[in-house]
Amino acid sequence: MSSFSTGLSSKLAIISAIVILPLNSAMAEDPTVNRMIASQCAQCHGTNGYARGSFPDLGGDEAKDQADHLLDMKGEDRAEDMMDHQALGYTDDQIRRIAQYYSTLPESGDD
Amino acid sequence: MSLTRRNFIQMVPASAAALALTSGSTAKAAEPIHHVTVLGGGFAGCTIAKYIRMWSDGEIAVTLIEPRANHVSCVMSNLILNKRLKTADLTFEYNDLQLKYGVNVVRDKALKIRGPQKQIRLKNAGWISYDSLVVATGIQFDKIPGLNYKNAPHAWIAGGSTNKLRNLINKMPDTGTFVMTVPKTPYRCPPGPYERACVVADILGRRSGYLDGSGSTPPRVIVLDANPGIQAEKSTFTSAFNDLYGGIIEYIPDAQVESVESDDPNSLVVHTTQGSFGGDVINVIPTHGAQSILRRSGLTGESRWADVDPVTYATTNTLFQDVYVIGDAQGTSQPKSGHMANAQAKICADSIIRTVHGQSSYTEERLQNITTNSACFSPITYDKASWLTAVYSYNPDTGSMALVPGSLGEAHNWSTRNFNDMFDWSNNLFADTFK
Structure with missing residues (x-):
C-alpha cells in the first residue's frame, strides 16, 4: 500500500511537471489572450493602438519600453492621472502581455 | 431594408462575403464557417460586429439587426444641451461596419427570441434561425x-x-x-x-x-x-x-x-x-431595465437585467444555447456605459470565436486575464471637465467581475485640460466602436 502510494505520488509529480511546465513558459502563451487584454486599451488608444488626437499611439513600441512605462505609472506613490489608476488595474504579467502584443503591431495604421 | 424570411437567410452569408471582398479588407472571401446575428446597433452591438469580423479574419459572418438607420451616441450628449455639440456630431452611420468589415446590416426590429429553436422573430422578415445570437438592445424605461x-x-x-x-x-x-x-x-x-x-x-x-x-x-x-x-x-x-x-x-x-x-x-x-x-x-x-424583448423571451428571469457569465457573456438560462447578452442589458455589477459596453463586446467576441474554433473559453490562462475597464469624462462647466476611471477583473472564486483595488479614481478637480482630453477619449471610443 505504501509502495503504491509512493508510486502514485511520483507519477502525479511527473504529470504535474508536464502539465505545469508549458504554463510557466512564455513560449506557451496564447496570443489571443494577449490580444483580448490589449484590446481593452483601444477604447482610448484606438483600434490596434492607432490613436486619434493627442492620446499616444501604442502600435510598434518596444515591448520593454512600454511595459516599463506602465509599471512606472503603476508604481506612483499616489495615483494622480487616469492612466495611473488604469495601470493599477492590471497585474505586472498583464502589463507585460499588453506591451508584448502592441510591440508586434505596425507603428501606424489607417484607422 | 425589407426582407422575407427566405431571402434574408439566403443573402446573409453571401452578402457579408461580397462586401468583405469589395472592401479591400483582409477578410477572407471563402464561405463563412459560422454566422453571428447581433441585435442592436449601439456601442455593444457595433463593437462586437466589428471585432468578430476583424479577429476571425472574415471567417465568421455577422449580421447586425437594428431598427434605426443610425446611432446617436448618449456618450457626450449632455453637450448638446449647452450647444457645444450638435446631434449630427454624435450620429454614426453603419457604412464603415459594412464596407470596411463586411458586416451585413439589416434594418429591422427583433420582437421575440425562441431559445430552444434558436430562432428570432423580426418585424419585417418573420422568424429567422441563428447560429449564435448576441443581444445588445440597451435599455427600456419603466412607465411612470x-x-x-x-x-x-x-x-x-x-x-x-x-x-x-x-x-x-x-x-x-x-x-x-x-x-x-x-x-x-x-x-x-x-x-x-x-x-x-x-x-x-x-x-x-x-x-x-x-x-x-x-x-x-x-x-x-x-x-x-x-x-x-x-x-x-x-x-x-x-x-x-x-x-x-x-x-x-x-x-x-x-x-x-x-x-x-x-x-x-x-x-x-x-x-x-x-x-x-x-x-x-x-x-x-x-428607472430602467433591459428591453422588453429580453423579458418577453425569458432572458431576464426575475431580474430586470439578463444574467450572464462574464467569461463569455452567454446567458445563464440553459434553454438558450449560443445566446449572449452584452452592454447595458446584461446584469453583471459593472457600470452601464458605452465604454464598458465596448469592453464587454471584446470579451464576448473572443469567446464566440473560440467556441466556433472548438476552443474553450475557460482555460486557466484566459480566466486569469479577463478584464474590462471604464473611463469617462464629465463636463462640469462650459469648458471644464472631470473624469472617472476603473478596471474590473474576473474573480474565479465568485464567478463575477470585481473592481480591482486602486484602479477606481476620479479627477481631483475639473479643468480645461480634462475638457480637451474628453474629446480625444470620445473620438477614440467612437472610432473603436463604429469605424
Whole structure:
C-alpha cells in the first residue's frame, strides 16, 4: 500500500511537471489572450493602438519600453492621472502581455 | 431594408462575403464557417460586429439587426444641451461596419427570441434561425404615471429627445426652475445625471448673470435622486453642487418618483417620496431595465437585467444555447456605459470565436486575464471637465467581475485640460466602436 502510494505520488509529480511546465513558459502563451487584454486599451488608444488626437499611439513600441512605462505609472506613490489608476488595474504579467502584443503591431495604421 | 424570411437567410452569408471582398479588407472571401446575428446597433452591438469580423479574419459572418438607420451616441450628449455639440456630431452611420468589415446590416426590429429553436422573430422578415445570437438592445424605461415625454423629455436615449430638452432649456426663464430626477441604480451612465445637473446649472447660471455676479437672482436646478446619495464622482459632484453651483443646485436624496403632471406644458410637477416639485422644465429620467424583448423571451428571469457569465457573456438560462447578452442589458455589477459596453463586446467576441474554433473559453490562462475597464469624462462647466476611471477583473472564486483595488479614481478637480482630453477619449471610443 505504501509502495503504491509512493508510486502514485511520483507519477502525479511527473504529470504535474508536464502539465505545469508549458504554463510557466512564455513560449506557451496564447496570443489571443494577449490580444483580448490589449484590446481593452483601444477604447482610448484606438483600434490596434492607432490613436486619434493627442492620446499616444501604442502600435510598434518596444515591448520593454512600454511595459516599463506602465509599471512606472503603476508604481506612483499616489495615483494622480487616469492612466495611473488604469495601470493599477492590471497585474505586472498583464502589463507585460499588453506591451508584448502592441510591440508586434505596425507603428501606424489607417484607422 | 425589407426582407422575407427566405431571402434574408439566403443573402446573409453571401452578402457579408461580397462586401468583405469589395472592401479591400483582409477578410477572407471563402464561405463563412459560422454566422453571428447581433441585435442592436449601439456601442455593444457595433463593437462586437466589428471585432468578430476583424479577429476571425472574415471567417465568421455577422449580421447586425437594428431598427434605426443610425446611432446617436448618449456618450457626450449632455453637450448638446449647452450647444457645444450638435446631434449630427454624435450620429454614426453603419457604412464603415459594412464596407470596411463586411458586416451585413439589416434594418429591422427583433420582437421575440425562441431559445430552444434558436430562432428570432423580426418585424419585417418573420422568424429567422441563428447560429449564435448576441443581444445588445440597451435599455427600456419603466412607465411612470402622468409622464408625457412630449413635454418632459428624458434625453437619456440620445436623439430627438435630447434636442427637445435643449430647446426647452433655451426657452425657459433665465432665473427659472429646472427639475430633474436620477433613476434608481443600476442605471445607464452613473455620473451622467449629476453631470447634466452641472451643465444645466452652468447654462442658466451664465444666462441669468448669477455666476459672474451681474445678476442677483439665482436660477434653480433641483436634483431628485432616487438613491441615498451621489452614485459616481462623489467628491467632484459634491464640490460642484455645494461650491461652484451653490445657490443654484438643490440636491435631494431618497426622492423616488411616484407620478408626474406633464400633460400641460405650463403646469409641470414631479411628485416624489420627498414631496412635489414644480418646474419651468422637468426632466424625468425613469428607472430602467433591459428591453422588453429580453423579458418577453425569458432572458431576464426575475431580474430586470439578463444574467450572464462574464467569461463569455452567454446567458445563464440553459434553454438558450449560443445566446449572449452584452452592454447595458446584461446584469453583471459593472457600470452601464458605452465604454464598458465596448469592453464587454471584446470579451464576448473572443469567446464566440473560440467556441466556433472548438476552443474553450475557460482555460486557466484566459480566466486569469479577463478584464474590462471604464473611463469617462464629465463636463462640469462650459469648458471644464472631470473624469472617472476603473478596471474590473474576473474573480474565479465568485464567478463575477470585481473592481480591482486602486484602479477606481476620479479627477481631483475639473479643468480645461480634462475638457480637451474628453474629446480625444470620445473620438477614440467612437472610432473603436463604429469605424
